[in-house]
Amino acid sequence: MEVEIDQNGAVLLGKNVACDAHCPKPIRVVTHSHFDHIGGLDESIAHCEKVLMTPATRDLLEILKSKKSVDSPKIHCLRYGETFEYENEKLTFFSANHIIGSAQVLLESDIRIVYTGDFKLYRGGSLTAPTIPSDILVMDATYGNPHRRRTFKNEITARFIDLVKKSLEAGIVYIFGYYGKLQEILEIIHTADIETPVIVPEKVFKMMQVCERHGMKFGNYFSSKSEEAKGLDHFIGLYHMGSKQWIGKGATKITLSGWEFDMPVRQERAKEFTVAFSDHADFDELLQYVGLSKPKRVITDNKRGGDAVTLAKEITKRFGIPAEPLPSSDSMSSVVKGFSA
Ligand SMILES: [Zn+2]
Incomplete structure (x- = not known):
């Protein structure tokens, strides 16, 4: 079992799943329709066995890209709470409360890996997005700095x-x-x-x-x-x-x-x-997620901007949980293998 984040931003979960950028794996996931999460979609449709996204994300991509770009039998729409199985891995989407159609990904095998994608917890003051228990948590780090708090x-x-x-x-x-x-x-x-x-x-x-x-x-x-x-x-x-x-x-x-x-x-x-007005979790929400998800390890997304390095340090400092940014800042390619639950 392994988790990687490639230099092109592909978040690789388990044996078979690549999220939010192309990688030659059997399953491609598009967590939502923002441009930094749909990279290499044409390539994925050509080379992967299935491309998973929510029905709303598919319909938005029809407008943001073209009707033709998402007109493929390989595209498999998965609703929140529905499960897709491939070999011994079970993948489920949950709401990310980021933009319409945005999904968090839970991949279950002998361990539970959660990839939050872009998310926020609160809407209008209420806790809206589910916080999913995990062994390995891969999370957005846009506001991963203690100064990025919206206390109001x-x-x-x-x-x-x-x-x-x-x-x-x-x-x-x-x-x-x-x-x-x-x-x-x-x-x-x-x-x-x-x-x-x-x-x-x-x-x-x-x-x-x-x-x-x-x-x-x-x-x-x-x-x-x-x-x-x-x-x-x-x-x-x-x-x-x-x-x-x-x-x-x-x-x-x-x-x-x-x-x-x-x-x-x-x-x-x-x-x-x-x-x-933001559609991303602020620093407090990122920490709150970690506290509720109770992972044994955390990976912070160091590809899509933000403060992945600081967030990883803060998580380790506050929770005593091993955490690291990927790809690591000082390498062209980073791989974390053998995480055991
Ligand atoms: Zn986004």
Whole structure:
């Protein structure tokens, strides 16, 4: 039994499973549709026996990549709680509470290996994602530094809603964020009974439709190309972060940032705000996960940015559990073999 993280970001679990980048193993897993987790998907479809993902991830990839790119009998959709068996290994998905369709992976053989993928534990102040007991825990380390704590996380949603309502009194409001956060924020706007219509670019519109098919609830939203949108002079615009500098001149601009740790809402200048809104676990949540999962060893993902080295040290210091970042910072290729439970 072994765990590795390749230099290309493939998280290798047990004998047969490669997650989130291509590796010539029989089973490829895509934990979610963010670009740093779908690397080498075409190659995996060509060379692996099965490519596992949740139904929502498959439907999102149809839009983010193309219909053709996920039109293969090798793609096997697995719902949360369902199990897929290959040789003597049993693989189960659990919600990761990161973006719609995102999954944690449990691989069971004689030991239990859990790969969290990108995750967060809390939504609107409630513990939402399952923490899965493990022997080896492979975890996201985006905010693996003691300075990356959002101690005010319970206040963020309420402060965001207040800001949007107040800003709407002054005119149009644009909100900028990454895919996944935009969908979550539209659900929050809807739940808060803000009835101002929402305009989104065509690609985001199609993603919203997928999210609705998979159970998310939104109010009135329109594609920016639609006739309804063209006639509106008061609305909320939900746009990808990349368009922030081009769109929304004269309107209130709100940026959803995962890198604000000092306060829930920061005013940057007149009519410009940053809201501390992340879809990743902060430092406290990472430690909480370890405490609840009770692994015998921890691997921190040192490939996708963040603080994997610091997180591993903190875990060992606080829990007395062996922990290490992979790939290791000083090697081109790192392999950890023979973990025994
Ligand atoms: Zn992600």
